[in-house]
Amino acid sequence: MDKVRFGIIGVGNQGTYYTGLFEQNLIKNGVLTAVADTSSQRLKRLVEKYPHMKVVCYHDYETILDSGLCDAVLVVTPHYDHAKLVAECLKRGIHVICDKPAGVYTKQVREMNEFAKTCNARFGMMFNQRTNCVYRKMREIVQSGGIGELQRVNWIITDWYRTQAYYNSGGWRATWAGEGGGVLINQCPHQIDLVQWVVGEMPKTVRGFCQYGRWHDIEVEDEVTAYFTYANGATGVFITTTGETPGTNRFEISGTKGKLLCENNKLIWYKNDEDSQVFSSRSENGFARPSFETPTPTAPDVTKITSLP
């Protein structure tokens, strides 16, 4: 099979990063043939950074999509254009991978997803953290009943510290009009996706507490606590901010048969020898509890973490 010919729309920080992966031949069976960006300055910067890459540069999405150079496209633009560009690719039969977030409005994303179902080209979201073997392992354990019935999900992900300079760097950043949100839409889409992907279901209710411009001179949220509940009554808390350092990244899932704790890129599985609810019903000792073990290693491959910016 010939290599899949990729195009990238949007070569800001992230698009430039993806370009580098192609340049280093890290994309198996993929080759970068073209890029597009509305900014001549960004295109110039890209070419200067990778002088030996043979890519055609375009200034708008229509000419790159109609160039015939791309079998597939990476959409890496500001958020509001994601849904539109995904549709433009798909309707031309061009496969597309869209960077997070899927979009800014639920309605917009739903329409994009519905439209994608009617097209023959493939559509995927860049949920690259689903390839992280730690999260894959967590999902595998939860889905196979390894922690029993779900009791609690708790993710403290406060290690997104950003300075004011970060927000000053682009006019679209951290605005409702440009980015459509703050830490939830920019930093946390992976974690928000992982919570539902690892647990295997969406919460039934969510109660959010946001503070806007709490730590920065911005109009969107940079400080969030969310409390949620699942259909079975299990509860969850998700805490994030871009205003703290050194922050915390601690993802814990508890169930009747044990607990998963992912912190500092290390996964610990506390595995009860008996369901805690069954034990509670039968034990005559008020303070007794099931024994547990912590199988090690929880996965042979768990040390190999995929770290992406």
Add this chain to the structure above:
Amino acid sequence: MDKVRFGIIGVGNQGTYYTGLFEQNLIKNGVLTAVADTSSQRLKRLVEKYPHMKVVCYHDYETILDSGLCDAVLVVTPHYDHAKLVAECLKRGIHVICDKPAGVYTKQVREMNEFAKTCNARFGMMFNQRTNCVYRKMREIVQSGGIGELQRVNWIITDWYRTQAYYNSGGWRATWAGEGGGVLINQCPHQIDLVQWVVGEMPKTVRGFCQYGRWHDIEVEDEVTAYFTYANGATGVFITTTGETPGTNRFEISGTKGKLLCENNKLIWYKNDEDSQVFSSRSENGFARPSFETPTPTAPDVTKITSLP
């Protein structure tokens, strides 16, 4: 000075435990002279357990308080009687230490505190965890500005697993009429006190999410998440349950100059070399952050943990 002569009202599990401390001469300058309990069976059990102790046993609080044998009294009865018995001691000029909780109703406790101010005898709550050197150190660091301006408080204290047998053991347990509440009033008063004591102020708002009889056949709460905010906008989350095992006990306080993390009886102090808000304003790098160190040991005495039931 002669030893202070102590009495204990209520010799259930906790009162019996305190008796043992006196019996082992662990109470410096204190001697146990009398105990009282409405249950002959509990008094008999106590005497059998400590056959060499010379204590006078009473069946009601009035005779022990009027016996002249007690300079000070420990109140260790079911919760609803705490406030009443404290007042009965104080009005006789007998010093009193009351076990947690202070009471069941805010009004009742406020009245008790007001009355205590009018008396000459000393009144204290048994907040023994305030003597725990880890929490003392945390308070000392926070109060001395060691973590800068408060940003977040997060205590996950879910290692209170209790079986159904625990709740079946006493008719007053886990009932609104008998105990006045569940995990918040029985297991967590120390932690709830420590949050305000370590931080040095009460939250301005509290939003609680409770489930009643979620994990046990009881009428009170055994599953709680609380979200709170402080006057300066800092936020907090407190999570507790008696339905999970192995649980978590993780107390984290973040500020602009660092973070305190207390887990597994170990305290870690992350100490920034610059206030993160000041750094954010002046840095030209969007992703930079202040350096930090983790002074070790944070306190020479932090390894000596007082573990109490």
